[in-house]
Amino acid sequence: MRHVAQRPAIEHPKPLTEPVLLILMSLAAQPRHGYALIKDIEALSRHRVRLSTGTLYGALRRLLDDGWIERFEQEDRSRDKQAYRLSSEGRRQLKLELNRFRELSRAGYARLRVGEA
Amino acid sequence: MGAIFRALLYLYPRRHRELLGAEMQTVFEQGAREHRLLGPFQYVRFVLLEVGGLVLHAAIAQFANATHRGYLESQVHGNLAPPQDLPEEVIEAQNRVAVNLNQLLMAISHHQFVQARFYKNEERKARENLRQMQEKYGIGGPQLLR
Numbered sequence: 149m150r151h152v153a154q155r156p157a158i159e160h161p162k163p164l165t166e167p168v169l170l171i172l173m174s175l176a177a178q179p180r181h182g183y184a185l186i187k188d189i190e191a192l193s194r195h196r197v198r199l200s201t202g203t204l205y206g207a208l209r210r211l212l213d214d215g216w217i218e219r220f221e222q223e224d225r226s227r228d229k230q231a232y233r234l235s236s237e238g239r240r241q242l243k244l245e246l247n248r249f250r251e252l253s254r255a256g257y258a259r260l261r262v263g264e265a
Numbered sequence: 266m267g268a269i270f271r272a273l274l275y276l277y278p279r280r281h282r283e284l285l286g287a288e289m290q291t292v293f294e295q296g297a298r299e300h301r302l303l304g305p306f307q308y309v310r311f312v313l314l315e316v317g318g319l320v321l322h323a324a325i326a327q328f329a330n331a332t333h334r335g336y337l338e339s340q341v342h343g344n345l346a347p348p349q350d351l352p353e354e355v356i357e358a359q360n361r362v363a364v365n366l367n368q369l370l371m372a373i374s375h376h377q378f379v380q381a382r383f384y385k386n387e388e389r390k391a392r393e394n395l396r397q398m399q400e401k402y403g404i405g406g407p408q409l410l411r
Binding site for chain 2: 165182183186200201202203204205206208209231
C-alpha cells in the first residue's frame with residue numbers, strides 16, 4: 149500500500165539566494181546576533197552587500213523554518229540576547245552550495261582556457 | 266524614527282512580529298545610531314532602504330504566511346485522509362497534491378514567484394483531479410480536501 153507523500157527532507161534544488169548564502173557563511177565560523185550578522189556580511193562581501201533589517205529577518209525566518217539555523221539565548225546579556233547558529237543541516241546545505249560553486253568555477257576556468265588557447 | 270519602524274512592524278504577520286519584532290527593532294536602532302554619525306545623507310539613505318526593505322519583506326511574509334497556513338499545515342498534514350482503505354487512484358491523486366504543495370511552499374520560501382505560480386496552477390489541477398476521484402469512488406467530500 150502506498151502512502152501519502154510525507155514532507156520531504158528539504159534539499160534545495162535551486163541555488164541559494166545571496167543573502168541566505170552570506171548568512172550561512174557568516175554563521176559557519178561562530179554564532180552571531182542580528183546586528184553582528186549585518187556587520188560581518190558587510191565585511192565578508194567587502195562592503196558590496198549591506199542587508200536591511202527586513203531582508204535579514206526575512207531570510208532568518210525562512211532558515212529557522214527550514215531548520216538550517218537555530219536561535220538561542222546568549223549568556224552574555226550585556227549584548228543582544230538572541231543569537232543564531234548553524235544547525236548540522238545548515239552546515240550540510242552550505243557545503244553542498246560551496247561544492248556547487250567550486251564545480252561551476254572549475255568549469256568556467258576550463259572554458260576560459262579553451263578560449264585563450 | 267524608531268516609532269515609525271515599530272509601527273511598520275505591524276505590517277508583518279503576527280507570529281513573525283511576536284517572534285522577531287523586538288529583535289528587528291533593536292537591529293534597526295543600532296544601524297540608525299551608526300548611520301546618524303555618518304552624516305544626514307547617509308542617514309536618510311539608510312532610513313529609506315530600511316523602510317523599503319521592511320515593506321517589501323512584510324508583504325512577502327504575509328503572502329507566505331497566508332499560503333502556508335492555508336495549504337501545507339492544515340491540508341497536507343491535517344486534512345488528507347489516511348492512505349489505508351483508499352483506492353490506489355485516490356492515493357496517487359493525494360500524492361500529487363502533496364508534492365505540488367511542497368514545491369509551492371519551497372518556491373515561496375526562496376522568493377521564486379514564477380515557479381510558485383506554476384506550482385499553484387499544478388496544485389489546482391491536482392486538486393481538481395482528486396475531487397473527481399472522490400466523486401468516482403464516492404468518498405471523502407469536503408472533509409478529505411477542502
